[in-house]
Amino acid sequence: MTFFDLVLRNLWSKKARSIGLAFAVAIAVMAVVTLEVTSSSLEQSAAAIISVGKADFTVAQKGAADTLASTIDVDELARLRHTPGVASAVGVLVETQRINAENPVFIEIGINPSDLRAFGVKIVAGHHYSATAEHEVMLGWTAAANLGLHVGDRFNANGTWNTVTGIYSTGNAFGDAGAMFPLPAIQGYNRVPGIVTLAFVKVTKAASITAVAARVDYDQPELTTIRTAAQFGRADQDLVYLQAAVNGSTVLAILIGAVIIGNTMLLSLFERTREFGLLRAVGWTRRRTLGLLLGESLLLALVGATLGVALSFAIAVVLENLPALKGILHPNFTEGAFWRALFTALVMTLIGSLYPTIRAALLSPLRALSYE
């Protein structure tokens, strides 16, 4: 019999308690992983916007509550274009609209046709709209396929019918699932004349992207430059709060789980006092007794973590298909989510079992054997 066999047998002999503990760990892990995956998915959806334009970096209003609430006015855009090292700065207005139940969050991008090339737009069918047209639209190829529309068809958006002049591809799933409108038209629909949401900047060949971005940050402190998804919090406070909520929930889940585990382990300690006394009396060291209990706890943590991740997969599928979240939430189980699951389970179990385990290891053999 190996030490691991002993750990397994001890857990198996108290099936109800072991399953209960593993389930407690699993519930906490499920909550933490689902939050993490949801947050990560929302962050990815939001961060996808900045990579539509194939720019060297994106500029947004600093500290905006969320990306789509960012506002950059005409003057700011003009100053941006005149920053040394900037080759082009394409201003776009990004809005969302509910088209139907299948597309509750449909992306609309307002952009001048002269900026399409710089924005990385490739027209795959038809042609682009004219700069001042009021009822023309181009559809991303994914959106066109989803909606079953072709060049020349009419598309109802913003309370009006628009003619589809072309189908485009940006090479970005987020951009290709939306539509593009003439910038003044969409500014008019949303009553924000002269305002864009984001500016997509390309630098000259001779310039350093980092240096130009730093210059923009310095010259226009009301704006912020974003080069990676990780920097997205600079412009999107909601994501910062969401991440803080996820971290807070992790700590809370760990504490609640640890209390449940600690309580159960303490009851188990009283139940098994004579057993620990016997082990010490036949020559087991404190360290070995401690190892036995920690081994049992760690195995429970691993089982709980696995179960918790499986449960969070199931919850994520349910959330993904909720009407309110359809199209927004694309659960992405990153490596980080699995590490967080393992971390949560291990920390929770170790904190919860620490006191009972140490107490068991420190028991006097005779007292433990005399325990009734």
Add this chain to the structure above:
Amino acid sequence: MSERMAHQFAIEVKDVSRVYPGPVPALAAFDLSVEYGEMVAITGPSGCGKSTLLHLLAAIDTPTSGSVIVGGRDLASIRDLSAYRRHDVGLVFQFHNLLPQLPALSNVALPMFGTHRSARQRKARARELLAEVNLGDCEDRLPTELSGGERQRVAIARSLANEPKILLADEPTGSLDSASSTRLLELFERLTNGGTTIVMVTHDSDVAAHAHRVIEMRDGRVIVGASTRL
């Protein structure tokens, strides 16, 4: 120089007292010497201190005063008492104290964790010991599936796992039928012939008669039999 030559006695208990809260000390100015390979039976009424003496010898309790010397080493000076309990003494409890979740074989193997033996060697040794106590066909049975006598025999097998120099047994034949008792006493005799020192507590005068020496205790003191068989 061998251990045996260096120290005349396997066990020396010198002026030991063990006081618990209560009117009478469990042991009072207790003296005892036991030779290597000697089998000593301790008798006396309940509460006279027999089990306390075994607990002190097994180093699961400590004396209030006096010294317990085993194999020439004062137990108070041993830093790693776990190693002493594991390698030097085997302890048979009055109420078996088997772990209910483990089969007989694993119960016997418990003291061998932390020794040089591999899992396979532990298993082989535990099998050998179960066969020795006539329980070769019970290795997979849980304690709840064994009779009182069988449990006692498993406990005896466990106490012998690490080939202890000293065997301490509290009522080892208490749950055994006469045939099993006889076989156990034959085993004890073989052990003492091999040099193992045995101290057993018993109420059974027939069992005590098999010992080299019988010590009668009362109120924590020796009444009869303190001197060695020499």
